[in-house]
Amino acid sequence: MRVQDLAQLSTRMFKTNPLRTWLTILGMGVGTAAVVVLVGLGFGLQKIILEQIVFGETLLSLGVSSTGAQGLRLTPETVANFELKDGVLDAAPLARFPALVTYKGLTGNVFVQGVEPPYLRYAGVTASEGEVFEEEDIEDTNSIMLSPATLKLFGIADEDIEGFIGEQVSFRLLVPADDGSEEVNEIIIDKQYTVRGITKEEGTLNVLMMLPELRNYVGIEEYERIQVRVDTNENLPLVEAVLIEEGYRVTALSKTVEQASKIFQGIQAVLATFGGIALIVSAIGMFNTMTVTLLERTKEIGIMRTLGASPNDVKYLFVSESVVVGFMGGVTGILMGVAFGMSINLFLNILASQFGGQAVSLFSFPLDFLTFIALFSAGVGYLTGIFPARRASTLNPLDAIRYE
Amino acid sequence: MAKPLIVCRDLSIIYNKGKSNEFKALQGVSTDIFEGEYIILFGPSGCGKSTLMYSIQGSLPPGEGTLLVKGDDVYSYPPAERVYFQRYVMGIIFQQFNLIPSLTVLDNVALPMIFCNTDKTTRNRRAQSLLDRFGVGHVSHKITPMLSGGQQQRVSVARSMINDPKILLADEPTGNLDSVSTQQVMDKIDEINTFDRRTIIMVSHNAAHLSYAHRVYYLKDGHVVREVVNPQRKQIKPVREGETIVTELEQLARLFPYDSVETLRVKSLVNYLTQDYSFDQLVRMEHAISLLIQGKIDRSAFIKSMTLPYERGGVEVDEKEARRMASIAERMINRADDVRRFRARKDNNDIFFSQDKLAERMKEHLTHEYRIKLSKEQNNNMTEIIADRVTGVIEATDMNERMMRGIRSGGLSLSEREADDISRHFEKTIAQGIDVSYK
Numbered sequence: 001m002r003v004q005d006l007a008q009l010s011t012r013m014f015k016t017n018p019l020r021t022w023l024t025i026l027g028m029g030v031g032t033a034a035v036v037v038l039v040g041l042g043f044g045l046q047k048i049i050l051e052q053i054v055f056g057e058t059l060l061s062l063g064v065s066s067t068g069a070q071g072l073r074l075t076p077e078t079v080a081n082f083e084l085k086d087g088v089l090d091a092a093p094l095a096r097f098p099a100l101v102t103y104k105g106l107t108g109n110v111f112v113q114g115v116e117p118p119y120l121r122y123a124g125v126t127a128s129e130g131e132v133f134e135e136e137d138i139e140d141t142n143s144i145m146l147s148p149a150t151l152k153l154f155g156i157a158d159e160d161i162e163g164f165i166g167e168q169v170s171f172r173l174l175v176p177a178d179d180g181s182e183e184v185n186e187i188i189i190d191k192q193y194t195v196r197g198i199t200k201e202e203g204t205l206n207v208l209m210m211l212p213e214l215r216n217y218v219g220i221e222e223y224e225r226i227q228v229r230v231d232t233n234e235n236l237p238l239v240e241a242v243l244i245e246e247g248y249r250v251t252a253l254s255k256t257v258e259q260a261s262k263i264f265q266g267i268q269a270v271l272a273t274f275g276g277i278a279l280i281v282s283a284i285g286m287f288n289t290m291t292v293t294l295l296e297r298t299k300e301i302g303i304m305r306t307l308g309a310s311p312n313d314v315k316y317l318f319v320s321e322s323v324v325v326g327f328m329g330g331v332t333g334i335l336m337g338v339a340f341g342m343s344i345n346l347f348l349n350i351l352a353s354q355f356g357g358q359a360v361s362l363f364s365f366p367l368d369f370l371t372f373i374a375l376f377s378a379g380v381g382y383l384t385g386i387f388p389a390r391r392a393s394t395l396n397p398l399d400a401i402r403y404e
Numbered sequence: 405m406a407k408p409l410i411v412c413r414d415l416s417i418i419y420n421k422g423k424s425n426e427f428k429a430l431q432g433v434s435t436d437i438f439e440g441e442y443i444i445l446f447g448p449s450g451c452g453k454s455t456l457m458y459s460i461q462g463s464l465p466p467g468e469g470t471l472l473v474k475g476d477d478v479y480s481y482p483p484a485e486r487v488y489f490q491r492y493v494m495g496i497i498f499q500q501f502n503l504i505p506s507l508t509v510l511d512n513v514a515l516p517m518i519f520c521n522t523d524k525t526t527r528n529r530r531a532q533s534l535l536d537r538f539g540v541g542h543v544s545h546k547i548t549p550m551l552s553g554g555q556q557q558r559v560s561v562a563r564s565m566i567n568d569p570k571i572l573l574a575d576e577p578t579g580n581l582d583s584v585s586t587q588q589v590m591d592k593i594d595e596i597n598t599f600d601r602r603t604i605i606m607v608s609h610n611a612a613h614l615s616y617a618h619r620v621y622y623l624k625d626g627h628v629v630r631e632v633v634n635p636q637r638k639q640i641k642p643v644r645e646g647e648t649i650v651t652e653l654e655q656l657a658r659l660f661p662y663d664s665v666e667t668l669r670v671k672s673l674v675n676y677l678t679q680d681y682s683f684d685q686l687v688r689m690e691h692a693i694s695l696l697i698q699g700k701i702d703r704s705a706f707i708k709s710m711t712l713p714y715e716r717g718g719v720e721v722d723e724k725e726a727r728r729m730a731s732i733a734e735r736m737i738n739r740a741d742d743v744r745r746f747r748a749r750k751d752n753n754d755i756f757f758s759q760d761k762l763a764e765r766m767k768e769h770l771t772h773e774y775r776i777k778l779s780k781e782q783n784n785n786m787t788e789i790i791a792d793r794v795t796g797v798i799e800a801t802d803m804n805e806r807m808m809r810g811i812r813s814g815g816l817s818l819s820e821r822e823a824d825d826i827s828r829h830f831e832k833t834i835a836q837g838i839d840v841s842y843k
Contacts, residue, residue, distance in 0.1 A: 005524075012506045072812075299502075300504055304504075306490065307519070308491030308516045308519050310484070310487040311483070312482070396463075397463050401502065402711065
């Protein structure tokens with residue numbers, strides 16, 4: 001039988017029995033829609049979390065800090081040392097000093113952190129307002145970035161953050177005395193810094209300043225933290241292991257991401273299981289319909305067989321019919337599921353904009369996933385059709401033709 | 405000597421073998437069917453005729469014996485070849501038409517070609533030309549349930565011919581049709597045999613179809629009880645001289661298709677002893693009488709057809725005899741009207757129902773016919789007897805008995821011979837006049 005004839009013969013049910021055909025498709029569709037919605041929710045949640053983490057270099061970086069226990073110190077030599085290690089591309093340090101910040105006569109306690117621009121990239125520091133330090137800003141001596149909590153010191157409300165860009169603040173550094181005593185020397189930096197950006201770090205009172213500028217006022221012998229940029233993903237665990245062996249405390253963002261991914265895969269699996277149950281129920285329904293169709297068509301099969309249809313012709317006819325129904329069910333389900341997810345998204349976004357929250361997409365439907373679902377439902381159609389089809393093809397034509 | 409197209413030797417088919425409902429559908433059947441023959445498998449239902457046909461078709465493997473089509477055992481073919489055989493060698497027509505209701509007429513006819521991967525233009529052109537040929541081309545785009553039975557069967561004849569098969573099988577093709585459609589379908593099948601030279605194997609239990617066939621196999625309880633050659637058709641099966649001769653039995657078999665050979669022999673002899681006319685003359689006489697009864701011919705035309713020489717389609721009776729027959733028949737037909745009228749009034753409960761008058765007239769005719777003189781009392785009694793008989797109060801034997809009874813006890817005091825003659829004559833008249841379409 002030629003494909004176009006097969007297609008014509010196996011779509012007759014839309015004309016001869018439209019109600020039952022569409023109900024079967026709807027049944028498959030609802031099952032598929034359940035899978036699409038639930039897995040789409042999983043994808044959406046995962047995306048929401050991962051969108052907050054900067055990808056790229058951040059994932060290839062290790063954050064190294066001293067445990068303090070073995071007297072390991074992070075010094076400029078350590079940085080140079082790290083850079084020489086196999087698989088390490090670069091190392092960027094962070095120096096940290098307590099300080100007092102003054103804005104329009106208000107003074108508060110903060111930490112001034114001296115960094116070079118690569119560190120910001122490796123650590124994944126981004127700006128919620130204003131600009132981050134770029135590579136060419138290394139010689140910058142006039143601007144700083146603040147964490148949002150710092151603004152709270154000056155009584156700046158959340159909605160006025162944007163207006164704070166370009167404001168001027170001044171610092172007094174609190175540097176521990178060289179002699180090892182508890183004494184703290186206060187170094188007054190006699191100039192005004194311009195605020196160029198606000199970071200996203202919640203909960204800490206931090207000021208970011210270029211490391212060379214900080215060196216102008218204080219000698220730096222020990223770093224708080226070093227970000228080590230590893231060349232490839234494969235080397236990440238190797239370098240990490242080496243550093244841990246040397247006694248450093250190492251944190252890797254990639255680990256966190258991996259863990260988050262795993263958790264979400266778990267959540268997706270659970271959601272997909274529930275959706276899958278719905279799909280199984282509808283597949284059983286479809287199987288039932290195909291079996292009834294077979295009984296109904298017994299006579300027709302007998303006629304076709306005596307007219308010269310081969311058993312395979314009969315089989316193809318049945319299988320293609322159920323594949324068509326399965327695939328249509330899949331497409332219907334995708335349409336229903338996506339429409340449902342999209343409307344929930346829209347509803348949430350309207351709600352969010354009403355209450356001043358951030359817009360989120362709770363549901364996400366990657367194209368690959370939808371294609372897979374469409375093909376999968378066609379596959380389910382095939383499976384529900386193959387057994388009735390096999391039975392149909394083995395029927396004795398004479399018995400079949402006399403079946404009423 | 406040509407080889408037969410289909411050979412069955414000692415074919416046996418047993419359904420549900422070894423079970424309690426075992427049924428021997430065919431037992432030791434042997435047939436030879438030659439190319440171009442028109443064969444009818446004839447017999448009552450359950451005789452195995454359809455079983456034999458479907459076995460030849462390739463759907464029902466024989467339990468024992470050999471079945472060869474074109475010298476090959478169909479059931480030894482691999483599945484693909486058997487499908488090929490069913491597509492290109494066998495065409496089939498069913499009693500139930502078996503068209504697929506969800507397809508158009510055109511697609512139904514083209515369906516066997518769809519399975520053969522023929523492209524759409526070719527198969528539609530062929531299907532349309534076949535539909536045109538069988539007179540249903542104008543309905544090709546309707547779906548089959550919208551067609552009449554006769555049209556559906558002609559569509560299925562077209563379908564059976566789509567792949568130009570060598571053999572056409574027909575399973576009681578006219579079983580569900582009215583007489584007009586039956587005639588059309590039978591003519592088309594006959595045309596396929598005589599014009600297209602296809603071998604036809606038809607299963608039937610309608611004796612009227614037997615004249616179409618070259619040969620008829622009579623089946624009963626799974627056996628072929630006899631094979632009858634149709635003397636009206638030029639035989640294809642080679643007959644060795646003296647091996648089989650066409651006898652009166654073949655002729656009788658067509659008149660009495662359900663009777664066994666023994667019964668036919670009896671009939672043949674009884675006919676010779678009692679009748680001066682041959683079966684052929686009787687058949688023609690029946691035809692003439694039927695036209696006379698229907699009023700389609702008058703007395704002179706009847707006499708003419710009776711006296712015409714046999715070669716010219718007449719019965720070849722001498723004129724005097726023909727005239728006698730004509731007058732008796734005519735009188736009887738006319739008097740039958742009185743019976744009809746009598747009963748019609750009775751049924752309508754007419755208050756002016758003059759039963760006596762009609763009964764009187766019937767009595768007059770009867771007495772006149774047999775030239776018997778009756779007293780007044782006898783006349784009254786006879787009128788009463790006739791009225792009772794036509795009303796249905798008494799049976800033919802009662803009438804006979806009452807006519808022999810004494811006059812005082814309501815009879816006529818006739819002799820047994822006279823009573824028999826009169827009642828026989830009167831029964832014939834009643835038979836003509838009675839309305840037998842029972843309500």
